Amino acid sequence: MFENILFFISSFLVLGGATMVVLSKNLMHACIFLLFTLFGVAGLYLTLGADFLAAAQLVVYAGGVVILMLFGIMLTGGTENKENRFGIEKIPGMGSVKTYIVAGVSILFIATVVLKIIANYMRHYQQTDLPEYMTTVERIGHSLLTDHILAFEISSILLLGALIGAAMIARPRKS
């Protein structure tokens, strides 16, 4: 009962927020709606019992990514001057007939592959109760440092590279 209510609220946030992100003409508004969507996704994780993942979603996306996007949009002035001096909207139509055809074909292709993959699972899928409430933090930590140590290290090297790259870009150039 309670989980259903949580699921409905979160999925409403996700779907409504995503729709508004696409439909709103103002990039700032789209960013705020994206925040609601990300909160909804965190709620969906919670209904699946993945509490750590939900909190990480909040910390990373709500705290970091959305603020960075807001900064980026504001500093590049993406919100102003939707019309040029002739009163014509500057936002171009997204794509032409060619791109629509390519997009449609690729959607069909990807959907076929994905559906083929999950068909095996879905055929034998039986609805069971959620697992007993338990802490996911320890299990994530254990599997990150044992089974998935390679992925963990590679992602940490990637982050280190990003950090050094950011420092390189930001440092004053000696010319």
Next chain:
Amino acid sequence: MNNTIVSYLSQFEGHQKFLAVASEFLGFDVTALVGFVIFFTACFILVNVAAAIGGLGTYAERKISADIQMRQGPNRVGPYGLLQFLADGVKMILKEDVVPAQADKFLFNIAPLLALSGVFATLAVLPLSSGFILTDLNIGIFYLLGVGSVVGVAIFVGGYASNSKWSLLGGMRGASQIISYEVPVTMSIISIVLLSGGMSLVTVTESQGGLPHQWFILHNPFTFIGFFVMFIGTLAEANRAPFDLPEAESELVSGYHTEYTGMKFAFFALAEYAEVFVLCGIVSALYLGGYKVPMDLGNGVFFVENLGLPAVIGKNIGQLLQLGAFFTKTFLLYYVVIWIRWTLPRMRVDDLMTLCWKYLTPISLFNLIGCAIWVYFFENQSMWSVIFKAGAAGAGHH
């Protein structure tokens, strides 16, 4: 199920009896309904208490600043001017709600709501006592960091939507300051998580004792430094002086809430003062023993065994003592925060970033590694027991 106020109440016989009687009377199992009602009541009380503390925070700020500057402070409304914040609230409600013509109306209206809801969402994991905690999430601190960062978005959006240069500068300063100072604060929190072995705030509190030498601040030299790093970081995260650059009145009029009037301005002010309360509570839970009462009086065993009180009363007396301990520590920190505001001058914005990235972040990293080494070599004993053991071993040799 994790530890909540409902699970605390359901250990008493009276609660079970009430559930049985009500289920029989209504003809269905009322456990879920009663749980919902208890949660709703507790949330309602806690949000109102936080709002009252936020309101009284403004009063305390004026009184303490008056004390420091040898003035009287508010003394007309109510005894000692205590009801001043209610009068302010009435004034705020009666003000005209001005929205600037060029403002982004949607964002302008939603920003105060985001700020206040971000702060109130953090109340869910605030460990007021071992029983009266809304929910003891096992990712408590992580949740708190995530939800608390919404306040940064709110400040930025509020500054942007006002469409005024002062607000915009204030909002940008606020957002960059909050993002930057999250790094040393998170590092300090992680070192405490390392020592206590859990991210739930109750686990962290329970692994400390009631007396000062059992607190994490005096656990080892690294946590002693870590406490000050964390406290400076929370000052910056709550935009308090000497880090109140987002609302620096000498340069930016009033910063990100320059254009706000009436209750929207009150929402921002309330969010700030309630956030200071929440952050002080977190610092006291992490470093100062939180709700722990000396001599383990908090679990109520003493009252039941030695004074012969019934279990219900004994336990609840223990809970009240724990509430008292928590609020005493939190309000002491709150006092220090206000004291600092009226003592230190405001920092410059580049000094602020230098302090964060060149001093606090390396220090907190050093603390984190130091705590890890301490846990590894001394098996998580506090420095007092290490010193005593070394002394005893030295005495044995002679």
